[in-house]
Amino acid sequence: MKVYNISILTNSAPSKLICAEQDLSSFGFFQRGSVQEFINFFSTTAAERTQVGERSKIEQQSYVGYVYSNPNGLAGVVVTDAEYPSRVAFSIINKVLDDFTLKYKKSDWENLDPKKRLDFPELKTYLADFQDPHKADPFMKVQQELDETKVILHKTMDSLLQRGEKLDDLVTKSDMLSSQSKMFYKTSKKTNSCCYLMHIDLFNSVFNR
Amino acid sequence: MDAESLYNTLKNIIINKxxxxxxxxxxxxxxEYQPFILMENCLxxxxxxxxKSLEYLKKKFVELRKDKSLNYKEIDYCTKCILLFNGEYITAWNERKNLIQLGYIKPEFDLQFTKLCxxxxxxxSNLWYHRQWILKRYEELINFDKEFxxxxxxxxxxxxxxxxxNHRIWLLNYMTIQKLIDEFKSTQSSMxxxxxxxxxxxxxLTIFKRIVSIYKEDINNKNKLNELKILWNEHIEFVKKSLKEFPGHETIWYYLRILAGFVYQNKDIIYKNEKEDIISFFEKEITFINNEYLNENNVxxxxxxxxFALQYKAWLYSLFENNITKEDYNKLLTEIENYQCMSDDQSLYYLIDIIHRIQVKV
Structure with missing residues (x-):
């Protein structure tokens, strides 16, 4: 049970990363850089394509991404492993977005330089605390919230993309990915994997196992 | 770069870093160490x-073992390099065991080296085994926190x-009863x-089995049996809590099943000196399943x-077949049929077979 990433972005197109925190200690030293790039790339791609007010869950092998886009123009993204309870993951997003809205006004982040990030140290504490789902949701409510029925489930990242869009093109065009990470993506395409997260899996198989 | 100079570069890294x-x-x-990459002590x-390196190293290793002059230093480096590439190369591990026994390598060093590998x-598995081999011979080196x-x-x-x-299970051999209980509780809370x-x-489950087998030796001590009973009650509550907190995980249901079977086998120890007996455990479980999982009002x-709940219930029925009435069976059958109608899932047919078989016996 692991939370890899919590990030806050704008839900405009193109989406901008406002702040992000990652725990990649379970990945090897040489993987971390690329994994981080891919998670950020995933976050912006998912934030742009999630409708306002919509919650979506993107599953890919043993990794799961959760996205919620709120009416204020913000989107929250959480990436976990498959064991982490999805209801808790969505409640993390709610909590993080609420706290962020209390701290920053819309004008603070609306015209933020794409290269800059806002300082939000709470994210680090949350990421450490919420490794234990009991802390994110002390009651671990037995009943599944009714909200969850509205969650849109994507079995792969491809189903998130709009018509005519291809993940390959997005990866090639992206300036968030280093040439090394793009090279990894291409090699993983050859082994018939279609998604970046699967790609991270490839990383695991290549580096770790 | 040819294989020999690759080997020398790698040897250089191992010696200096x-x-x-x-x-x-x-x-x-x-x-500095090209083509190897060395950053913050990560290789x-x-x-x-x-x-090509592995091929060269294996050849070199075979030659070194044949060599009568027994160049320990070179064997040490060569095995280290091989094992960095391939942790399963058991001959290399065995050669290192040999060097430890000869006193050429300190056992502490190989504990560090296995950690790196x-x-x-x-x-x-061979890597974990090498670690156990060292700890078995030098028990004073066992440090539970480090191992964990x-x-x-x-x-x-x-x-x-x-x-x-499995390595963790092996470590249980070196724990006292108090340590076992602590370990059981702490594992439970980080499960x-x-x-x-x-x-x-x-x-x-393995820790719990160990604890029960220790208490078994002192079966007439009422206080101890009470302790065991408290531990057991806490544990079954914990498992049920986990079931509700993490829905959809089949693993926990399987665990509950195995646990129930184990308790049934050891009912004479766990339910000794008690007014309530193993039947009360069975009844509690059935009520739990019926109220929480097979309740039509719980949407x-x-x-x-x-x-999973139906499978568990059928399992309990087959364990406690003497305490079951014909109505119980018929009720379970209807429940399974209802489930199959609801879910379009035909995988529970085998349960119906099992139930029929028990019913014939009754």
């Missing part, structure tokens, strides 16, 4: 050089890592980290959980 992590990387480095071995090969840390890291690197859990890891649940239960 204290490595903390090793892994394979797709690109070659161009630093990256580029893929393209792996086959585990960052690349967390699932290598290494195990935890390996499990995070590679989930459902049977070999790491959420690996809810779908069967090897982890199995570890929990929040996932369909798949209902299936």
């Amino acid at each position: 204290t490595l903390i992590e090793v892994s394979f990387v797709p690109t070659q480095g161009d630093g 990256g071995i580029p893929f393209p050089i792996v086959p 585990l960052t690349k090969h967390p699932k290598s 840390e290494i195990i935890e890291k390996s499990i995070n690197r590679y989930a459902t890592n049977y070999f790491a859990w 959420y980290k690996h809810v779908s890891d069967h090897a982890g649940w199995n570890y929990l 929040n239960i996932l369909l798949v959980e209902e299936k």
Whole structure:
């Protein structure tokens, strides 16, 4: 049970990363850089394509991404492993977005330089605390919230993309990915994997196992 | 670069640096130790050089073993290099055991070295075995916290890592009864980290089995039996709590089943000196299942959980077949049929077979 990433972005197109925190200690030293790039790339791609007010869950092998886009123009993204309870993951997003809205006004982040990030140290504490789902949701409510029925489930990242869009093109065009990470993506395409997260899996198989 | 100079470069790194992590990387480095990449004491071995280096090293190793002059120093380096590439090479591990017995390598050193290799090969059984071999001979080197840390890291690197859990089970041999109980409780409270890891649940059951077998020796001591009873009650509550907190994980249901079977076998110890007996356990379980999972008014239960609950119920019925009436069976049959109508899932037919078989006996 692991939370890899919590990030806050704008839900405009193109989406901008406002702040992000990652725990990649379970990945090897040489993987971390690329994994981080891919998670950020995933976050912006998912934030742009999630409708306002919509919650979506993107599953890919043993990794799961959760996205919620709120009416204020913000989107929250959480990436976990498959064991982490999805209801808790969505409640993390709610909590993080609420706290962020209390701290920053819309004008603070609306015209933020794409290269800059806002300082939000709470994210680090949350990421450490919420490794234990009991802390994110002390009651671990037995009943599944009714909200969850509205969650849109994507079995792969491809189903998130709009018509005519291809993940390959997005990866090639992206300036968030280093040439090394793009090279990894291409090699993983050859082994018939279609998604970046699967790609991270490839990383695991290549580096770790 | 030819294989021999690759070997010399790697040897150089091993001699001069204290490595903390090793892994394979797709690109070659161009630093001081090229083509190897060395950053913050983490070693990256580029893929393209792996086959030729390993081939060379194995040849060299065979020659070194044939050589009568017994160049320990060179054997030490050569085995180290091989094992960084391939953690499963058992002959190299055995040669290192030999060197330890001769006193050429300190056992502490190989504990450190296996720790390094585990960052690349967390699932290598020979590697874990080498560690056990050392600890068995030098018991004073066993430090539970250190071992647990290494195990935890390996499990995070590679989930459902049977070999790491197995090492942890092996460590139980060196624990006193109090330590066993503490370990049982602390594992229980951190079980959420690996809810779908069967090897982890199995570890929990193994500790419980050890504890019961120790209490068994002192079966007439009422206080001790009470302690055991409290521990057991806490544990079954914990398992049920986990079921509700993490719905949809079949692993926990399987664990509950095995646990019920174990308790049934050991009912004379766990339910000795008690007004309530094993039947009360069975009744409690059935009420729990009926109220929480097979209750038509409870609309929040996932369909798949209902299936697991039915399987568990049928399992309990087959354990306690003497306490079951004909109505109970018929009720369970209807429940299974209802489930199959609801879910379009035909996988529970085997349960109906089992139930019919028990019914014939009754």
